[in-house]
Amino acid sequence: MTAYTIHSLDDSQDMAPKFGYGELGEARFARSDLAAEQTGVSFFRLKPGARQAFGHHHDEAEEVYVVLKGSGRVKLDDDIVEISRLDAIRVAPTVVRAFEAGPDGLEWLAFGPHHEGDGALDHGWWTD
Numbered sequence: 001m002t003a004y005t006i007h008s009l010d011d012s013q014d015m016a017p018k019f020g021y022g023e024l025g026e027a028r029f030a031r032s033d034l035a036a037e038q039t040g041v042s043f044f045r046l047k048p049g050a051r052q053a054f055g056h057h058h059d060e061a062e063e064v065y066v067v068l069k070g071s072g073r074v075k076l077d078d079d080i081v082e083i084s085r086l087d088a089i090r091v092a093p094t095v096v097r098a099f100e101a102g103p104d105g106l107e108w109l110a111f112g113p114h115h116e117g118d119g120a121l122d123h124g125w126w127t128d
Contacts (some may be wrong), residue, residue, distance in 0.1 A: 002035075029041075040111065045105065051100040051101070056122060058093040063090075063091050066111075069106070070102060072100050076096075094126075
């Protein structure tokens, strides 16, 4: 293995269609493509007005999200917060989180330590 990897996130497989969420946007998980052993890196894109189909949380991994483009809202446990370009959001492991795009859509990156099997999906968690 080399000491570094350069990889376009657009070249990582979009997993949203595989799991039935392609109509909402994109979800690209690049850890393996980058040959990263300890760090998870993901790129997400939500279409205008779309909301992630589920929340999620971790047992161990603290994550940081950085909004690249657009605006929207993030739900963190019971709090709903407006977010926009270049906002950085740190989330403790057990906080349930999900994103919703505003009228121009929403693109963001997620970073955090990788712990195999750490994470749970919370379907139907964010309802109006």
